[in-house]
Amino acid sequence: MSTALKSIRSIAPLLDRVLVQRIKAETKTAGGIFLPESAVKELNEAKVLAVGPGGFNKDGQRMEPSVKPGDKVLVPQYGGSPIKVGEEEYSLFRDHELLAKINE
Amino acid sequence: MSTALKSIRSIAPLLDRVLVQRIKAETKTAGGIFLPESAVKELNEAKVLAVGPGGFNKDGQRMEPSVKPGDKVLVPQYGGSPIKVGEEEYSLFRDHELLAKINE
Amino acid sequence: MSTALKSIRSIAPLLDRVLVQRIKAETKTAGGIFLPESAVKELNEAKVLAVGPGGFNKDGQRMEPSVKPGDKVLVPQYGGSPIKVGEEEYSLFRDHELLAKINE
Amino acid sequence: MSTALKSIRSIAPLLDRVLVQRIKAETKTAGGIFLPESAVKELNEAKVLAVGPGGFNKDGQRMEPSVKPGDKVLVPQYGGSPIKVGEEEYSLFRDHELLAKINE
Amino acid sequence: MSTALKSIRSIAPLLDRVLVQRIKAETKTAGGIFLPESAVKELNEAKVLAVGPGGFNKDGQRMEPSVKPGDKVLVPQYGGSPIKVGEEEYSLFRDHELLAKINE
Amino acid sequence: MSTALKSIRSIAPLLDRVLVQRIKAETKTAGGIFLPESAVKELNEAKVLAVGPGGFNKDGQRMEPSVKPGDKVLVPQYGGSPIKVGEEEYSLFRDHELLAKINE
Amino acid sequence: MSTALKSIRSIAPLLDRVLVQRIKAETKTAGGIFLPESAVKELNEAKVLAVGPGGFNKDGQRMEPSVKPGDKVLVPQYGGSPIKVGEEEYSLFRDHELLAKINE
Structure with a gap:
């Protein structure tokens, strides 16, 4: 869903929605070698931007x-x-759809 | 859904419905060049006209x-x-279907 | 649904039902020229007869x-x-199915 | 659903059910001419027998x-x-399925 | 659903269930002539055995x-x-599935 | 669903679940003759082990x-x-799925 | 669902979710002989890690x-x-999806 927005910060989710951005997986191995696109799986970790x-x-x-x-x-x-x-790219989830918090 | 209405202002949504009009995407680049129809994606931003x-x-x-x-x-x-x-063209959504407010 | 009723006025909707009749679109242009059947779209405007x-x-x-x-x-x-x-022809809708009032 | 009942009067609907019998459409025109079977549409008017x-x-x-x-x-x-x-033939409807009362 | 039960009387329905046995239609005409199997329709009348x-x-x-x-x-x-x-053969129905009482 | 459990007694059903074991039908006639596998129908009677x-x-x-x-x-x-x-073999049912008690 | 997490301990389930890890079935017989992969069925027993x-x-x-x-x-x-x-590999279940506790 594309928008003409200049900044994601202007988005205020409504009701029980939560705005998140998925954390990108490392595209290089520890040793610095670039992973092929296919190997870089889409992670299911995300950062909460707005609630x-x-x-x-x-x-x-x-x-x-x-x-x-x-x-x-x-x-x-x-x-x-x-x-x-x-x-x-960002995503809007419902609060009850989120699986878990990651306490690191 | 066509109507014989003269003005959209005469529409008073019922219950939890919200009357909106989608904001049209820029049909010209910043430099003034007209974008081809296919490039002008339907935005998901809209203005609330009546609630x-x-x-x-x-x-x-x-x-x-x-x-x-x-x-x-x-x-x-x-x-x-x-x-x-x-x-x-306008649309009627239910309040709980709206995703977010845009505070610009 | 045909009935042997003599008048629509004898119909008293039950519960949250609303009896309406759709408003017929103009079959002539402003200049009086008859529109072909196909051009006369079914309007979604209607008058409330009984509630x-x-x-x-x-x-x-x-x-x-x-x-x-x-x-x-x-x-x-x-x-x-x-x-x-x-x-x-008339229709019975549930109150919550009606989209909006038209204040003209 | 056939029954060995002798009279419909012995049926006492349970909960919110309503026992009705559809009113038969006129099989003759006003002038007394018999309508062909196909022309005699099933009316949606009925009489309430028991509630x-x-x-x-x-x-x-x-x-x-x-x-x-x-x-x-x-x-x-x-x-x-x-x-x-x-x-x-009779029918049992739920109270909330009935569309309207006919006040004649 | 076959059981090794000796008597139906040992069945105590749970919650809102009702144990019934369908009443068998007459297999002979009033004049004593046996009806063919196909003519003996399954009646929808039943006797309540336990609630x-x-x-x-x-x-x-x-x-x-x-x-x-x-x-x-x-x-x-x-x-x-x-x-x-x-x-x-017997049947277990939910109380709210029963259509009507037969007061004879 | 196989388990490495040593005894069924260690299973404590959660919420409204009920642990039962189906009662096996007689595999011999009263006269002691073994019934063929196909004739031994699965009974729907069961014993409650844990609730x-x-x-x-x-x-x-x-x-x-x-x-x-x-x-x-x-x-x-x-x-x-x-x-x-x-x-x-055992089964876990929800309490409201059980049809009746057998009082023998 | 792969993650870049270093440790499962950083996962705090939300709402009524429960984090479990299935217990692996024995891959050797009591006598120490390795079972073929196909024989090692997935057990349905699991340990609760976080709630x-x-x-x-x-x-x-x-x-x-x-x-x-x-x-x-x-x-x-x-x-x-x-x-x-x-x-x-781990799994997140809803509390009400868990079948039983195993008291060993």
Whole structure:
């Protein structure tokens, strides 16, 4: 989904959505040798850039999102709404679709 | 969906629906050269024109919409009910289908 | 769905149903020239003729319908239960299926 | 669904079910000429013969049915459980499936 | 579903299930002539043999079953869990699947 | 589903699951003659070996299971999660999937 | 799903997710003879490594997970989100998908 946006920072996710960018896998081995494109698997680790205010439970109360900007998370292989700003690619996931936090 | 309406302003969305118009991508490069039709991708940015009173939660209380007229939003690639007034095209989305606000 | 009814006025929608009749598009141009059948698109504008008492929310309380007889509304392209009285055609929609009110 | 019942009156619908019999369309024109079988369309008007005590809402409270024996109603083209008593045919619909009351 | 049970009386339905046995249609005409197998339609009338304690509504309260042992009921043409004890066939239906009581 | 478990007794079902073992049909006639494999139908009777603490209703309260270890039950023909310990086969059903208790 | 993670310990499951590692079946017979790959069936026993804070019930209250790190559990044959850290494989299941605890 391409946009004419100048910066991803202008995106404020709505409801329980979370804006993330996948972390790119190393394209070189430890010894500095470039890996072929096919070997560079798409990682499922991502950085949280922005978080919506949270969805509503059935009584209409806001549900606190479980992550915050700056967190590292494990995202599902598929799903999410892709967003393109210039050449950079981002994704919008629902809070409950995120699998885990990565505490490093 | 064509209508015999004279102006889009007469449309008052019902429940949690939001009336938007997609922002057209630049058809010329910065240098003024016209882009071929195929290069002008449909953007997913849109302007909010009108907002319904909001849907009901399961207890029958109104749920405040998360956007207001004048907001710029990111809309999903597909979905929404298309509306045509004269040659202009608009869409009706449900509030919870909108992906993000664009704060520029 | 044909009926032996003499008048549409005898129909009292149940629950959250709304009885509407689509507004027929102009079959002549402003200059009075008759448009070919194919050019006369089915409009999605309709007039509300009768409204049910409203559906129930999960606690069994009545939910006020969002339109009233005489309102002009935007109806979805498809859906609704068609009703024929003599040669006239009408439709029954659920209140939440109606897209917008038309304030003209 | 054939039964060995002697009379339809012995049927007491359960929960929110409503027992109806479709009203047969005129098989003769006003002038008394018999219409061919194919021309006699199945009407969607029916008479209510018996009504169950009503279904339960999620809190276990009974929900008042919206029709009563003797009412004339508009029923959907399809659906309902067919019941045959001798040569007569009846149908059981759920209360919320009925489209409208006919006040004549 | 065959069982090694000696008697159907040892079956105590769980939750909102109801144990019934379909009433066999007359295999002879009033005048005593045997009907061919094909003519003996499966009736949808059945006798209630045993009733479970009832299901739970969403708050965890028991919901009273709408029938009791000895009642005659109208059961749907299809559905239910078939049970065989010796050569006799029975069915387990959910309370809300039963169509009507037969008050004869 | 094979396991390296030494004894089925070490299995403690979670939530509303119930561990059962199907009762094997007699492989000999009363007179002691062995029945061919095909004639020995899979019975739907089973013995309850272990019961989970129960599931939650929508308010988060535990729901009492309807059976206890030692009960004899009627289980559906299909469904359940098969478990193999050595050569013995067991099944895990949800409490609400069990059809009836067998009081012998 | 491969990751660039150095250690599985940095994964903190979100909501009601549970991080497990399947227990590998013996690849040698008791007598020390190596089993062919095909004979080494995938066991459904797994060890719990980390547990999320729990999901929410419909009123937005946290639901205690039913297992804790160190527990041995029976997991379904299929399902779960696979995670690879180096050459080791792990899975993320939802708490309610786990079948049973193994008390050895």
